[in-house]
Amino acid sequence: MAGGATECCRHIVCEGCPVLLVIDEKRRFIFRVERGRVQGSDRGTVRHDDLIGLRYGSRVRLSSGIYALVLQPRLVDYMERGLRRRSQVIYPKDHGLILMLLDIEPGNRVLEIGVGSGYTTIVLARAVGPEGKVYSYEIRRDMFETARRNLETVGLLDRVELKHRDARLGVDEENLDAAVVDMPDPWAVLPVLHRALRPGAGVVFFLPAVNQVARLLAALELHGGWAETRVYEVLLREYEPRSDALRPRTTMIAHTGYLVYTRRIERDMGQHQDTDKGG
Amino acid sequence: MAGGATECCRHIVCEGCPVLLVIDEKRRFIFRVERGRVQGSDRGTVRHDDLIGLRYGSRVRLSSGIYALVLQPRLVDYMERGLRRRSQVIYPKDHGLILMLLDIEPGNRVLEIGVGSGYTTIVLARAVGPEGKVYSYEIRRDMFETARRNLETVGLLDRVELKHRDARLGVDEENLDAAVVDMPDPWAVLPVLHRALRPGAGVVFFLPAVNQVARLLAALELHGGWAETRVYEVLLREYEPRSDALRPRTTMIAHTGYLVYTRRIERDMGQHQDTDKGG
Amino acid sequence: MAGGATECCRHIVCEGCPVLLVIDEKRRFIFRVERGRVQGSDRGTVRHDDLIGLRYGSRVRLSSGIYALVLQPRLVDYMERGLRRRSQVIYPKDHGLILMLLDIEPGNRVLEIGVGSGYTTIVLARAVGPEGKVYSYEIRRDMFETARRNLETVGLLDRVELKHRDARLGVDEENLDAAVVDMPDPWAVLPVLHRALRPGAGVVFFLPAVNQVARLLAALELHGGWAETRVYEVLLREYEPRSDALRPRTTMIAHTGYLVYTRRIERDMGQHQDTDKGG
Amino acid sequence: MAGGATECCRHIVCEGCPVLLVIDEKRRFIFRVERGRVQGSDRGTVRHDDLIGLRYGSRVRLSSGIYALVLQPRLVDYMERGLRRRSQVIYPKDHGLILMLLDIEPGNRVLEIGVGSGYTTIVLARAVGPEGKVYSYEIRRDMFETARRNLETVGLLDRVELKHRDARLGVDEENLDAAVVDMPDPWAVLPVLHRALRPGAGVVFFLPAVNQVARLLAALELHGGWAETRVYEVLLREYEPRSDALRPRTTMIAHTGYLVYTRRIERDMGQHQDTDKGG
Known part of the structure; x- marks a missing residue:
């Protein structure tokens, strides 16, 4: 400053x-x-x-x-035309809500599974600030490389640990503050997420199809270590900025994906059991 | 950490x-x-x-x-039921986009004109982190007090300079990184904003009615020190999180307000004039 | 006239x-x-x-x-407060699109399966005019009675043959011009629909949950006598009609149901077989 | 039949x-x-x-x-690719609501001001049936010719009186059941509409920009012979009809125009005056 x-x-x-x-x-x-x-x-x-x-x-x-x-x-300018894109990306309209849902703040340590072109990584890296860290797992080599270059382009690579690894087999970190998951089969990482997150931490899953949302919801219920689940979609409508002929743009992005939010809670043998104090 | x-x-x-x-x-x-x-x-x-x-x-x-x-x-939980509300508030769906549009990051110094119940103040205060600062102007005493209590409740008052003042008469700060304006007549603060913001900084205006948007767009053109103007609205749709009967909630908040984004540029005598190097 | x-x-x-x-x-x-x-x-x-x-x-x-x-x-005024309502009803925003998708015109003979409170029956009855006819099947006695009263209230009962019957067991009519289906398990009436509709006729299915839509799409593919399938939802946004403070209403009906449109085609043993001329 | x-x-x-x-x-x-x-x-x-x-x-x-x-x-198939288009057209999503708002039924006599490519004319002509009539005014020769050809293409020209005339100077008909107005300055035809419509008849105005909506609302209030004014917009969202990967189409038409509905009432010298019985 x-x-x-x-x-x-x-x-x-x-x-x-x-x-x-x-x-x-x-x-x-x-x-x-x-x-x-x-x-x-x-x-x-x-x-x-x-x-x-x-x-x-x-x-x-x-x-x-x-x-x-x-x-x-700005980051949103970079996302519009300054970065490489190898995948369907999450958009700023969704990034904004993700930051709010996950309560991301400077100093946070955040997990990301499924990096894609790294757009979300960039947004998280900026929000956690120089004191925070983003741990990002990507299974595809080409995506991994694209994300690394994009992080370099915006100057945020030092806040990210980018790993070319399959997170379904486990992640190295624990006690993390939040997670963003963008992969086709997110139900496969629920146990991994549960181990990696601190108590009460939130996750956002990004999913393009409703079938995936339904299946994830079923898996979350079955797994049992999750609560406060919510499903959202964000529609961003832009207007022609003309004072004398103000009107919405004729076309819009009508869909990127659904956001499923949930929080890590203590797993128990059902609600009938006494809660152990002191965990 | x-x-x-x-x-x-x-x-x-x-x-x-x-x-x-x-x-x-x-x-x-x-x-x-x-x-x-x-x-x-x-x-x-x-x-x-x-x-x-x-x-x-x-x-x-x-x-x-x-x-x-x-x-x-989380902050969004506080906003749902943990804070006092004295005014129409901006919602998390809008807050998220505001953070993205304004490129808010830890360490930023941000201006806020029209504090209302302080919800936006809280979001900005968290995003700028302990190194940053939010300068917030509110003309109404009751709002000012409500915002102060709400900031205390979430523990972020120390990152905010809350001023019970009419920003139309000027603000004390300069070289600020961004601004959020939530007042009925935002055209009245355009000169004040232009002086307070650093070169290239962005502003988001929050406006409930289209008439206000049209009038602000006209004022921005007339004033001349602004570019990259965009008008948005964010629609958040929530779903019933039931794996076997997934469907959008029956009712939704269909409108909070329009977001007008613009950036501070150097005022000149039109585009025909030579640009002065070195400002 | x-x-x-x-x-x-x-x-x-x-x-x-x-x-x-x-x-x-x-x-x-x-x-x-x-x-x-x-x-x-x-x-x-x-x-x-x-x-x-x-x-x-x-x-x-x-x-x-x-x-x-x-x-x-108007009919829309009746639907707002002049009729009895015993069920989740289809709304005018959806009725309008249904009329367009099905090409309903005066003189048409239309099938309706799942009458509910009879709102859609009323809309169809008006559109087909005095020369047309609506054949409506309802399995629940209470709904059947409610629909009959509502049709009497608006004076359109004479254009409707209202039957307290389970359409899954078959319907009496054939060569019908169109159908509207509003029931939880519409896949159960696909063979009945195929027999009742004239060649090329359209159907609209009204379904509240995405799971039902996915299941119906699968059934339509499997059954094989359907083409041109489309899935829609209609969002109606109303504005405060104030010239000096024009803005969308704060809340809206965010969801009634999905509309699945499809057309009856000749079933064949796959596209490899020669089409029989003259049917 | x-x-x-x-x-x-x-x-x-x-x-x-x-x-x-x-x-x-x-x-x-x-x-x-x-x-x-x-x-x-x-x-x-x-x-x-x-x-x-x-x-x-x-x-x-x-x-x-x-x-x-x-x-x-179907008509909607014609509109997608079987007709000539010389203008921004109204879409089926809007046509459906127009039919519902105006209570159009077989036998109606409907006024249309601003024919454009004739899409709305076609929809109205079908809905009023062979007993009804649509009176359509178009000021531009090229539009007039396009609309005539399109009406011929769908075989509905005989239900329409298409006039190459400026409706602002008056229309020939009276006691009409409804009207649709699609022109840039609809406030200019309010007196003409009031004379042409039967008591209680409805009008829908189609307007692309919010400024036009605000101005029309002001004119309706000033003119005084109108009530029950409502402002709508219809958003149609289409889904990829895949049972295993159901999701909204990526892009959509985000805006065609706003629909302003109002009803013709008796003009009076304000509400303080006694209503004349028997008109």
Whole structure:
């Protein structure tokens, strides 16, 4: 929190800072500034050297004479066009709710099973801050590599332990604060999750099809160490931001997946048994 | 982050820890544990002393013989029934997207105009962590007091500077990382926001009616120091979590408000002017 | 269709005409006008005799001095408060789509299995006109009676053959133009439907839970005499109709049921067999 | 309603009958059968002569050996790909609700202002039956011609009086049962509508932008001859019809337009005046 009005990457574009260059709705580019490089587009080019020293939020003149806007890329901007995508990804509309449901806060230690392209990893890594840690398991080599590159791109790799491993066989951590599970057969990791999470910790499962949701709900009941189960879906509707003709966009993403939330509780032999004090 | 399997309030209920006691769907109580006190309900009572030493996620036997679940209250649990409410509040479905749109991270310094019951303040305060700060302006005395109590209840008051002031007359801070504005006439604070935010910082305005959205969009265009404006609404749909009869809940909250996102850019005399390097 | 500007029940309130009396948002009454009767309310009363001769769309003065609006009740008004309800009913938002999907037109002969409170029967009966017919099967005696009364109330009983019978054992009709099925186990009537419908005719199944939808889809595939299957749900969002504070209502009906549409085709031994010309 | 199991166009494909030929999800063709013609596709062709005599719901073998399904086209099939489109059109999801809100029934005489491509005209023409009539006003010559051709295509032109006229200057009819208005400035026809509709008749206005809705609401209040105003939007969500992986389609039409419903009432000098009996 040091820095003043001239802090690099926060206020001023310095060498190595990430930039979101906005020419128009369709032409949006994310890159890191390197001396000597040129950013091209079919509407004109800009030399990185000309960006250095600019305040974010300024306009820069392209070779064509057109002006483009120079901004810091947010995570949601990266997700829209600055990252590699190898899989169906979870969207920011879902990420936001996941953070809220799981009560993620700085310092948390979070488990992730099924990393995909690493978008959720990134969101979790930012939310837990430099004191926290994300432990991420991915079974597919290509996904694992994609996620690693994406984490590097946004500069959050150091907060993540990325493991190319099958979490169904167990995870190394315990007493974790929360978990996000994005895999086709999440019922296969319920015992693993139960061992890895601290008492009362929450999990969010991300599932595209209702059949998976029904099957997971049945498994949670059968397993018995879970409570407070909820099923959600988030619909995000965007509007054309025109003051004189305000209306929803014609098309929208109507479905990404369902979010199943549940909490780890003590397993017992049914509710008839006395609760052991002191666990 | 220290602590082991017996850390107070995280794993084990100690004196002073918050508890969410779940008897059934409707009977959910949030309180802090105090020796000698009793928690009542129409389904039986429990002595706080009997909770001390329990692992979270355990069941405790009420005086009636019924068992209740002992959990840590999450912020979303507090918002459902642990806090005072004096106003229409923003919901977790919206809070999640706000965190994502504004790129909130640990250490951020965030402005809030229009505190209401303090729900958003709480969410922001948690997300910025102990290194960050939320500066919150509220014009109404009753709201101000309610928000302060709610912040105390969740233990986050120390991360917030709560001011009983009219932000339309100006705010004390500058170079802030983000802002959330929840007031009926947000166009009145555009100049104040522009001065208070660092270059490229984002704002989310929360607005219940479309007329307000249209008017704000017009004001943003007129003011000229804003770009990347987007309008969203978030619909959260919850399902009955029954594996054999999975279906959406019959009723839902269909509307809380619209979220208008925009970013602070350098004001200029139009795009025809040369951009000043070095700001 | 004759009648001029003084046609009874269409323009002018006559004895025996139905009336929707609107005092305010909450106080809406539907009744038939009978000489000598009085319509009461906690905001004042009106003598039916005072309504006779009024043009619809007029205001009438209640005993309290308050004015109320005199309108013809539409089917959707009846469904809101003029009919008996013994079951979860299908809503107008779904009825409208059902009419469109099934291409219902005047003169059609339509099958209905599972009548419930008769709301869908009423909608179909109106759409097929006096030349058409609705054949409705209901297994429960109480529902059967409720539906009959509701059909009498709206004056459409003569277009309906209401049968207190189990359609799973077969129906009497054939060559029908369309069918609506609202029962918990619709897979049990697929052979019956196939025999009763004309070639190419459509069916809409109304199902509250996703499990039922999945099971029906499986049964349709297995049975083999169906094609063009589609699954829909309709969400109706209502707005507060205030020009200066236009916004969606806070709560909405988030779910009634899923609509599964399919069309009867010729069953064959798979697509490899030659199609028999001339059927 | 005569006809038996061999009725032309209803059961059996005869010369002149309309056909929906379904090869697969993407390859769907609508045409009238004419001896000697051939229907082409990139997956094979079929001679119309080979279709004659087939039962609807049969499969026919294309020149390629692939089988295609032979069905009657529904109005919603025509709207998907059998009609010309010159404008943003109203969708079946909205048409269904319009029929319900306006209580359209066989024999009705309905006004339509703003015909566009004639989709709504077609829906209304079918619903009013051969005894009813639709009076449709369209100011643009190209739309007028498109609508006429589309009405011919579906065979409903005889139920419609299509007028190339500006309805803002007045309409010829009176005592009409209902109206649908799809134009950018519907407030301009409120007096015309009031004169043309019978007492208590309903109108639905279709409007893409919220600004138009707000302005229309204000005009309705100001004009004074309207009541029971409601604002709706209909969201139609379609699912992938797979029994083992049931899930909503990824994208959907998120917006077509808002539906504003209102009813014609007697204008008066405010509610304080006595209502004139007998109008």
